[in-house]
Amino acid sequence: MHQPSHRNFRFMLWAGFAIAALLAGCQTTQTSDKAPVEERTPSTGATTPGAGTAGTTGSAVTGSATGTQGNPLRDPRNVLSKRSVYFDYDSYAVKDEFKPLIEAHAKYLQTTRTARMTIQGNADERGSREYNIALGQRRAETVKRMMLLYGATDTQIETVSFGKEKPKNPGHDEGAWAENRRDDVVYAGE
Amino acid sequence: MIRPPRFFATLVWVAALALALASTAPRAQLTIEIIGGGGTTVPIAIVPFAGEANYPYPLTGIIGADLARSGLFKLIDPAGVNPRPARAEDVRFGEWTARGADAVVVGSVTPQSDGRVEVRFFLLDAVKQTQLAGFSYVVAPSQFRPTAHKIADIIYEKLTGDAGVFSTRIAYIAKQGPRYELLVAEADGYNAQVIVTSNEPLLSPVWSPDGMRIAYVSLENKKPIIYVQSLATGQRQVLANFRGSNSAPAWAPDGSRLAVTLSRDGGSQLYLINADGSGVQRLMSSAAIDTEANFAPDGKSILFTSDRGGSPQIYRLTLGNGAVERMTFEGSYNVSPRHLPDGKGFVFVRRDGGRFNVAIEDFATRQVQVLTQGTIDESPSVAPNGKLILYASGNGGRGILAAVSSDGRVKQRLTAAASDVREPAWGPLPK
Numbered sequence: 001m002h003q004p005s006h007r008n009f010r011f012m013l014w015a016g017f018a019i020a021a022l023l024a025g026c027q028t029t030q031t032s033d034k035a036p037v038e039e040r041t042p043s044t045g046a047t048t049p050g051a052g053t054a055g056t057t058g059s060a061v062t063g064s065a066t067g068t069q070g071n072p073l074r075d076p077r078n079v080l081s082k083r084s085v086y087f088d089y090d091s092y093a094v095k096d097e098f099k100p101l102i103e104a105h106a107k108y109l110q111t112t113r114t115a116r117m118t119i120q121g122n123a124d125e126r127g128s129r130e131y132n133i134a135l136g137q138r139r140a141e142t143v144k145r146m147m148l149l150y151g152a153t154d155t156q157i158e159t160v161s162f163g164k165e166k167p168k169n170p171g172h173d174e175g176a177w178a179e180n181r182r183d184d185v186v187y188a189g190e
Numbered sequence: 191m192i193r194p195p196r197f198f199a200t201l202v203w204v205a206a207l208a209l210a211l212a213s214t215a216p217r218a219q220l221t222i223e224i225i226g227g228g229g230t231t232v233p234i235a236i237v238p239f240a241g242e243a244n245y246p247y248p249l250t251g252i253i254g255a256d257l258a259r260s261g262l263f264k265l266i267d268p269a270g271v272n273p274r275p276a277r278a279e280d281v282r283f284g285e286w287t288a289r290g291a292d293a294v295v296v297g298s299v300t301p302q303s304d305g306r307v308e309v310r311f312f313l314l315d316a317v318k319q320t321q322l323a324g325f326s327y328v329v330a331p332s333q334f335r336p337t338a339h340k341i342a343d344i345i346y347e348k349l350t351g352d353a354g355v356f357s358t359r360i361a362y363i364a365k366q367g368p369r370y371e372l373l374v375a376e377a378d379g380y381n382a383q384v385i386v387t388s389n390e391p392l393l394s395p396v397w398s399p400d401g402m403r404i405a406y407v408s409l410e411n412k413k414p415i416i417y418v419q420s421l422a423t424g425q426r427q428v429l430a431n432f433r434g435s436n437s438a439p440a441w442a443p444d445g446s447r448l449a450v451t452l453s454r455d456g457g458s459q460l461y462l463i464n465a466d467g468s469g470v471q472r473l474m475s476s477a478a479i480d481t482e483a484n485f486a487p488d489g490k491s492i493l494f495t496s497d498r499g500g501s502p503q504i505y506r507l508t509l510g511n512g513a514v515e516r517m518t519f520e521g522s523y524n525v526s527p528r529h530l531p532d533g534k535g536f537v538f539v540r541r542d543g544g545r546f547n548v549a550i551e552d553f554a555t556r557q558v559q560v561l562t563q564g565t566i567d568e569s570p571s572v573a574p575n576g577k578l579i580l581y582a583s584g585n586g587g588r589g590i591l592a593a594v595s596s597d598g599r600v601k602q603r604l605t606a607a608a609s610d611v612r613e614p615a616w617g618p619l620p621k
Contacts, residue, residue, distance in 0.1 A: 118412070127546065128525040128539060128568055129393050129613070130438045131495055131502055133407075133414060134451065134458035134479040137435045141456065159453065160413035161435045165391035172587075 072108070073187060079104040085143055085183040089124070092139045094146060102143055105185055106150030109157070116188040119143050121161040122168070124177035129163055136161030143183050218364030218371055218611060220379030220591065220604040222259055232349050235266040235291040239311065240276035241299040245331055249299065249309065252338035256356040256378060257345060260578075261600030266291040278312040278321050286316040293322070293349060295341075306330050309337055313345050322348045335380065353575040357620050360571075360580065361385075361395045361404055362591060363613040364606060372406060374421065374617075379604060385419060386426075394438060397617045398445050398465075404615070405429060405439040405448060416450055418465065429467050440483045440492075441465075449473065449483035449492055460494060460507075474507065474514070484528050484536075493517065493527035493536055504538055517551065520558065524549075526569065530576045530596070537561075537570045537579050537596075548581050550596060561598045571616045572596075580604075582612040 072078045085098040094102065109115050121136030140159035147157060169176035236254045257263040266289050268274070275281045276298045286294045297311030306328050313323040323344050329337050336357065343354030356377055364371045370392045375382035386392060388410045395406040398418075405418045414437045419426035430436040434453030441448050447464045460473040460480045474480060478498035485492055492507045501522040506515045518524035523541035530536060535552040540560065548562045548570045561579065570581040576596060583592045589612040591604040604611070 120412075126544075126566070127502075127523065127541070128482065128495070130451070130482045131479070131525045133435060133437045134481045137453050137458050138479060141453070158413075159434055161453075162391070162409060162414075163393075165393065165409060 073190075080108055083185040085139075085185075086178065087139055087181040087183075089126075089177070089181065090135070091181075092135070092142045094142060099146070102146050103150045106147035106152045109147065109153070110151035113153075113156075116156055116158075118158045118160055118186050118188070120184045120186060121159065122166065122180055122182045122184070123161075123164045124180045125164045125167060125172065126177070127164075129165070133161045133163035133165075136163050139181075139183050143185075218362075218366065218373055218384075218606045218609045219382040220362075220375060220606050220611070222379050222593075222602055222604045231262055231264040232292055233264045233266050233290050234293040234295065234345070234349070235268045235286055235289065235316075236295045237268045237271070237274050237276075237297075239297040239299050239309070240274065241301075244301075245299065245307070245334060247331075247334040247338070249297075249334055249338045249341070250295070252335060252378075253295070253342045253345070256339060256342035256354075259378065259602065260346065261595065261602070262346075262350055277310075278314060278324060281312075281314055281316075283314075283316045283319045291316050293345075295345060297341075302328060307334075309334075309341075311341055313348055335376065339376070339378075352577055353619060355573045355575050355578070355616075355619070358574060359401070359617040361397065361615040361617065362611050363392050363395065365589075365610040365612070372404070374404070377616075385421065385424065393613055395613060395615045396439050396441055397615055398441050399443055399618055400445055401618045401620065403465075405441065407437045407439070418467075427467065429465075430463055430470075432470075438481050438483060440485055442485050443487055443489045449485065451481040451483070460492070474512070482526055486529050487531055487533045493529065495525045495527065504536075517556075518558075528570055528572055530572055531574055532576055537572060539568050539570065548579060548594065550579075559598060561594045561596075562592070564592070567592070569613050571614050573616050574619045578602075578616075580614040580616050582614060584612070 072080045075081055079101055082101050085094060085101065109117065119140040121140035123132035123136045137159065140161060144157045144159050148154060167180045168182065169179040234257065236250045238250045242249050254265050258265055271285055275296045277296065281294055281296060294314045294316050295311060297309065300308045302308055308326055308328050310326040312321055315322050325344065327337055339356040342356040346354035358377045359374055360377055361372065361374045364373055368389055370388045370390065371384045372386035372392050372395055373382045373384055388408055390409040393407045395404050397404055402422060403418050403420050405416060407414050407416055414435045415431045416429040416436045416439050417426045418429045429439065429448065430450050430452060432452055432454035436450065436452055438451040439448050445465065447462050450461055450463055451458050452461050457477065458479045458481050459476065460483050462471045462473055463469065476496065476498055478496050480494055480496045482495040483492045490509055492509065494505055494507060495502050496505050499516065502525050503516055504518040504524050504527045506517050521540050521542060524538055526539040527536045534554065535550060537548055537550045539546055540549045546566050546568055547560050547564065548567050549558050549560045551558045562581065564583040566584045568582050570579050572579050578593050578595055580591060580593045583590050589610045591611050591614050593602040593604065594600065
């Protein structure tokens with residue numbers, strides 16, 4: 001007597017969702033609604049205004065390298081345009097094939113003392129979210145340590161991790177996972 | 191006495207709630223169904239309360255759905271009993287034992303002159319022919335859902351001996367397209383409220399012990415930063431934003447500080463930090479990954495995940511003397527420890543072959559029981575009565591939440607239409 005059928009309930013849910021979708025704008029407490037990439041214009045303020053982004057430190061956008069011409073970091077023929085280092089499952093050992101890339105970026109930092117970069121570590125989707133944050137962090141720190149040996153300085157490189165939260169390939173097979181076990185090198189201002 | 195409850199090999203009970211959905215329900219609202227279970231159930235008849243039909247929220251529908259969802263009760267249909275009893279003295283026990291009911295709930299809803307409503311209910315043992323509980327509440331009609339949950343908590347506690355958790359809240363993350371939302375809902379999935387929205391991933395929400403704040407990790411500034419947000423005001427504060435990654439917050443039982451994982455000094459290491467972000471203090475120094483701290487209920491020790499032994503395993507740090515002890519030995523991947531509220535054991539995630547499942551370990555015997563059978567089960571969160579474990583389950587596709595009883599017998603599935611849900615966190619018992 002007191003329970004509608006499952007189908008009715010589903011219908012009510014959908015109807016509710018449809019109305020909710022219309023109202024979505026007014027009911028959410030929007031604390032951050034930043035578009036992640038659209039910051040190409042050389043405005044001095046780095047962060048998009050928006051409630052709740054207070055307290056940010058680090059990675060200030062320094063206005064440099066606006067065009068691609070003559071910029072070795074953007075020249076597809078230059079090894080510096082290569083930004084990703086890939087890893088084996090559950091591993092943070094750097095494979096030999098990536099050493100020239102790491103060395104080239106380290107030398108660039110050594111000769112361009114004002115350059116700053118972030119190494120972003122990533123993991124594949126298997127396993128705990130937080131453990132994968134730590135694993136991605138270690139992958140990033142491993143590459144940073146090599147860069148320090150090649151001549152970069154500590155203050156030039158921040159290492160962070162996205163864990164398994166930002167997969168480059170959304171698939172669920174070994175091919176996708178291999179792409180997602182990765183460090184990305186991102187220079188300040190890019 | 192309540193008769194020994196009956197055994198149900200495959201209980202399939204769709205807990206459809208008899209509620210018109212409020213039009214403000216977010217898309218990521220959860221619906222809960224029991225997908226399997228068994229063990230023991232108490233047959234209980236819940237008679238519609240006199241006068242409740244005059245209100246949009248049917249109290250007894252909510253109470254019945256709460257109890258049925260727990261997997262520990264079987265609802266006995268009261269239809270046909272005439273007149274319907276509304277007071278303890280009106281109940282003719284023979285009518286109910288004949289239907290197989292061991293317990294009967296009756297009650298009434300009476301309007302007051304000030305617009306509020308008096309809700310009275312009685313819980314009776316039909317076999318022993320005694321009253322087990324009787325309460326009356328004067329509430330605004332808008333408080334019907336919380337009142338129904340409170341009544342269900344009392345019935346649950348009287349008949350099972352454990353605290354009910356129907357009045358608690360849960361938090362979880364929903365991903366809808368590129369958008370991430372942190373939501374808080376009642377334990378039955380209703381009244382989901384979006385408390386944070388972001389275009390970048392959100393993870394690891396944890397409730398403060400008083401239920402007033404939630405700490406979580408956000409990648410909105412292109413790195414993991416820990417925030418603490420007040421549920422009452424919606425205001426948030428940066429808890430930890432140091433160089434490197436800041437993640438895995440865990441509240442101390444007194445709510446004054448948290449354990450967190452920071453990489454500011456190199457490596458992912460454990461630190462304590464005051465709840466206002468001050469007073470950072472390193473807990474340990476290791477060359478390994480140390481993360482996923484979780485305080486014991488007495489605050490004297492911390493379980494955490496570390497790969498110091500070559501593979502990720504769970505360890506216990508005694509805060510008084512700094513002693514560290516390995517807690518898991520079987521398997522090459524044991525992570526995400528969370529204490530049981532009685533402090534006698536913990537749940538965690540173990541990898542076996544290619545599967546990740548939630549398991550439970552007893553501190554005294556070191557015995558491990560695997561509780562779930564999914565492909566990728568993760569992020570377990572224990573109900574404050576220790577009886578249910580909420581976790582995220584995915585099979586490569588859309589994530590859902592699921593719950594399993596700590597004895598592995600009752601299983602629930604919580605789905606949200608059109609969104610990928612994960613990272614559940616069960617809130618504390620209300621004060």
